[in-house]
Amino acid sequence: MPVISFANAKGGAGKTTAALLLATELAHQGYRVAILDADPQRWISQWHDISGPQHNIEVISEVSVASLQGHIRELSRSADYTIIDLAGARDAIVTTAIGLSDHVMIPVQGCAMDARGGAQILDLIKLMEDTGKLKIAHSVVLTRVTSMVTTRALLTIKGLLAARGVNVIDTPIVERTAFREIFDCGGTLYTMDAAKVSNLDRARENAQAFAGEVMRLLPVKVIRSQEPRRFLRIVRNAA
Ligand SMILES: Nc1ncnc2c1ncn2[C@@H]1O[C@H](COP(=O)(O)OP(=O)(O)O)[C@@H](O)[C@H]1O
Numbered sequence: 001m002p003v004i005s006f007a008n009a010k011g012g013a014g015k016t017t018a019a020l021l022l023a024t025e026l027a028h029q030g031y032r033v034a035i036l037d038a039d040p041q042r043w044i045s046q047w048h049d050i051s052g053p054q055h056n057i058e059v060i061s062e063v064s065v066a067s068l069q070g071h072i073r074e075l076s077r078s079a080d081y082t083i084i085d086l087a088g089a090r091d092a093i094v095t096t097a098i099g100l101s102d103h104v105m106i107p108v109q110g111c112a113m114d115a116r117g118g119a120q121i122l123d124l125i126k127l128m129e130d131t132g133k134l135k136i137a138h139s140v141v142l143t144r145v146t147s148m149v150t151t152r153a154l155l156t157i158k159g160l161l162a163a164r165g166v167n168v169i170d171t172p173i174v175e176r177t178a179f180r181e182i183f184d185c186g187g188t189l190y191t192m193d194a195a196k197v198s199n200l201d202r203a204r205e206n207a208q209a210f211a212g213e214v215m216r217l218l219p220v221k222v223i224r225s226q227e228p229r230r231f232l233r234i235v236r237n238a239a
C-alpha cells in the first residue's frame with residue numbers, strides 16, 4: 001500500500017485540493033483509499049462530513065504524531081492507497097508523515113511564497129535523507145495553473161527544479177471552479193452536475209491524468225523498502 005503525503009510548509013499551496021482529487025480519482029477507479037487528515041483545520045474531514053459516506057474512501061481525522069504510524073500499519077490491510085493531508089507547517093507531524101511516506105508530493109502554485117514553502121520541505125527531506133542515509137521519493141506538482149501562466153514560464157520552473165534534481169509531475173493541476181466546488185458541495189467530480197459546473201469534463205480529465213501519473217509512479221504492489229524503526233529514529237533527529 002503506497003503512502004503518499006502532500007506537503008508544503010505554506011498554506012494555500014493546493015495540498016488539500018490535490019490530495020482530495022487524487023483520493024477521489026483513485027476511488028473512482030476502484031481502489032480502496034484512506035485519507036489521513038493530519039491538518040488541525042480538518043478540511044478533508046469537513047468535506048467528508050458534508051459528503052456523507054463515499055464509496056471506497058475512508059477518512060481518518062485527528063491524526064497525531066503518536067497515532068500516525070499505527071494508522072498506517074492498520075490501513076495496510078484495508079486500503080490500496082493511503083493519502084496524508086498535512087498542515088502548511090514544518091513540524092513534528094509533517095516530519096513524521098514524510099518519514100513514513102513512499103512518496104511526498106509537494107504542491108507549488110508558482111508564486112514566490114509557495115516556492116519558499118516548497119523549498120522548506122525539499123530541505124527537510126534532504127536533511128532526513130542525509131541523517132538517516134535513506135531515500136525519500138518526492139515530486140513537485142504544479143497547482144492552480146491558469147491560462148495566464150505561459151507554457152514558457154512553466155517550462156522555466158520545471159527546468160529550474162530539474163536542475164536541482166527534483167522530479168516534477170508532468171500534469172499540472174489547473175485552476176478550476178470544479179475543484180473549489182468539491183469542498184463547497186461535497187461529493188466528487190463524478191457526482192457533480194455538468195450542467196451547473198463549468199468545464200467539468202476538463203476538470204475530470206485533469207484529475208485523471210494526475211492520478212494516472214501517480215499510479216505509474218506508485219503501483220499498488222509497492223514493497224516498502226524501509227524499516228519503520230529506522231524511520232522513527234530519523235524523525236526524532238530531524239524534528
Ligand atoms: N486547482 C485549483 N483550482 C481552483 N481552486 C483551487 C485549486 N487549488 C486550490 N484552490 C483553492 O485555493 C485555496 C487553497 O487551496 P488548498 O488546497 O486548501 O491549499 P493548502 O491545503 O495547501 O492550504 C482553497 O480555497 C482552494 O479551494
Ligand SMILES: [Mg+2]
Nearest residue numbers: 015016039043
Ligand atoms: Mg490544506
